[in-house]
Amino acid sequence: MSTGSVGGLLRRHGADLVVLPLLVLLALVPLGPAFGTGHLVAATVGGALLGAGVAVAGAVLRWGASTVLAAAVVVLTLCSALAAPTTAVGGVVPTLATVGAVGRGVVTSWKEIVTVLPPLGAGGAVLTAPYLLAFTGTLVALTVALRTARPAWAVLAPGLVLPVAILLGTAEASGAAVVGTGGALIGLVWARWRAGRVHAGRLRAAAVLVLVGAVAGGGVAAVAPPSGPRVVLRDVLEPPPDPRDYPSPLAGFRSYVKDHRDEAVLTVAGLPADTRVRLAVLDAYDGTAWAVSGEAASGTFRRVGERIEPDLPGGLDRLHVTVGEYAGVWVPMVGRPYDVDFAAPRLGASFYVNRGTGTGLTTVGLRPGDTYELLAAPVREPTDSELEGAPLAVVPLPAARYPEVAGTAAARMVADARTPLAQIRAIESGLQQGYYSHGLEGDTPSLPGHGAARIDALLGGEAMVGDEEQYAAAMALMLRAIGIPSRVVMGFAAPAGATGAQAPGDPAGAQAPGDAAGSVALTGDDVTAWVEVPFEGHGWVPFFPTPDEDRIWQQESPTPQNRPQPQVLQPPPPAPEPPDAPPSDRREVDTDDEPEDDAGWPQALLVAAGVVGGLLVLVSPLLLVLALKARRRARRRSSGTPSQRVAGGWAELVDAAADLGVPVRRGATRLEAAREVAGALAVPPGLAAGTAELAERADAGTFAAGEPDDGAVEGYWRDVAAALAGLGRAVGRRRWWRARVSPRSLRRPRQSRTGPSVPDRRPRAQAPRRERLRRSER
Incomplete structure (x- = not known):
């Protein structure tokens, strides 16, 4: 250059x-x-x-x-x-x-x-x-x-x-x-x-x-x-994952209490006071469980780039989370998350977040020992005076299949309420009058789950007995039944007075990563669930329908009283019946009640299957030959130009003769081949004349200047089928069937068959002189 x-x-x-x-x-x-x-x-x-x-x-x-x-x-x-x-x-x-x-x-x-x-x-x-x-x-x-x-x-x-x-x-x-x-x-x-x-x-x-x-x-x-x-x-594509592919976390609510009641499920450093850890937001109910919908906004999870939110304001809480006995795809979050930093690269590469609900998941799942840091903003809950008069927000939610008892119980509780907030509080306080029980050993009987039958037993039974799983699920269904949008949230609540936050003045409001001081250990007994309802200008507001843990139902069982009955003279017992004599002959024993012996049926079926399988193996070569000939016949009849299909029909007749053991002389014309086949098989004169006519029609269709039409081709193949049927009658059924399963024609090279397998498309004036002389002699 x-x-x-x-x-x-x-x-x-x-x-x-x-x-x-x-x-x-x-x-x-x-x-x-x-x-x-x-x-x-x-x-x-x-x-x-x-x-x-x-x-x-x-x-x-x-x-x-x-x-x-x-x-x-x-x-x-x-x-x-x-x-x-x-x-x-x-x-x-x-x-x-x-x-x-x-x-x-x-x-x-x-x-x-x-x-x-x-x-x-x-x-x-x-x-x-x-x-x-x-x-x-x-x-x-x-x-x-x-x-x-x-x-x-x-x-x-x-x-x-x-x-x-x-x-x-x-x-x-x-x-x-x-x-x-x-x-x-x-x-x-x-x-x-x-x-x-x-x-x-x-x-x-x-x-x-x-x-x-x-x-x-x-x-x-x-x-x-x-x-x-x-x-x-990014707004059109629906990226993975689909939250419906994962089981509802609320379905495993009791397992936390039963298996890890006193064990640390999560350890959170920097957790502000009176703050709940959010695990999953559930807004779809199918009659069996509350789950994350895949069609509404709550089911849209996206990959995270450098951070969750573009800008980081001041006053954020920095939390350090260590996973204990918790295992699952849902990532515990706090408040409104702005950034998540995982210690394990596998988690960061598989982390997805939903900004609207403030929840996240990792497709590879969290395991004990995993750690991550979370930057989050605290969310202030509005008071009733602030909510009074505020309209409910219109949000897209999937239809819920709630049991009938949910609507009946909700209508009874909100009979005197006039505003949406009053109706929500009425249902909340009405459920709080129930009784609390995890259904563990020593507790009041309380079945796990929140399917339609369990909700029906809770609201329509003798007394309402359950824990956060049942009460939160029931309240959300009751609100849906009277037209109030609602959803269930599952998470963890720190014990009263426990906090991992540092002193005010720290802009991050956080504990140094890995510092045990100020950490809060959340055990399986801290698992909880609540209900959220959307209000205009306030977002989703939480409500807590679960009764206090000290409300325990004591089922009253009256003490039975002794009431002596007057003595009555009892009649003597009846005389015993004489025993039946054993039969003198074993053939007289009644065998109607003996069970039928069906053990032979499976063995018989196995024997029959073995016999059928063996026969199929024996005849499989014959079936293969028939299949190959059928495929060859179909290809000859439907593939290629009309002249090639006519030539294929004649080739089908020549192959049938070869299978019957009649060799066709190499280089013979079609008319000569027809005469040789008729003479070797001693066919009737009418069939011999028909075969010779088929040879002449094949020559005409192959060497003519123009192509035959489809009707002529189909007519030629019908006449070939009739000639083959005549050959079968002439040689006898047994010989004909042996010829049909004979592979002789499949082994013969294409060059040895009579006549050209590929038609000569040269003009009539340029055809070989020998062939023109033969046609003129005929």
């Missing part, structure tokens, strides 16, 4: 080398909110510069397409640290891990962008997609501008990059009007200038036009109301 050639190219195409990379970078601006990191700028600007360098080198050295492609692959690999900075040394020098990550990112980064919640950050190889878009868009645009006769078409490259960036971005459209208007005007002016329609003296006016258009577009975007949400792929 000479310095003069490069300098000349820069002088002639300096505007192209500035405008086109700028347009590509403007097209990638919609990706900014999705990544939320400065590494995106480095990846896109670096990719654009590298693409420009390869395009200039290709134009100066006049590389072909394959050479340009090879150079692009080498450059992308050598500079792969731009796409995976976290795997490079110092974020600059690529390693083998960097190259491997970017290689995988070429395929996987597109999916990660639309399935991971923003901000995506720079972890892994998620920057590979914008890196490739900047590089490829700039390379294509400059190559078209520098090496083609229509340089204005180069604006198509950034024009294609823009919709891809919008689809991969977020619904946030801040600055989109300014960027879009400015980019469109710059591209339009440049394209007209490169096409020779804008003189150099008017470039200043064009620049003013671009500036005014960008400002005007920004002003319109600032004052105009939004026309609707931007359509992006």
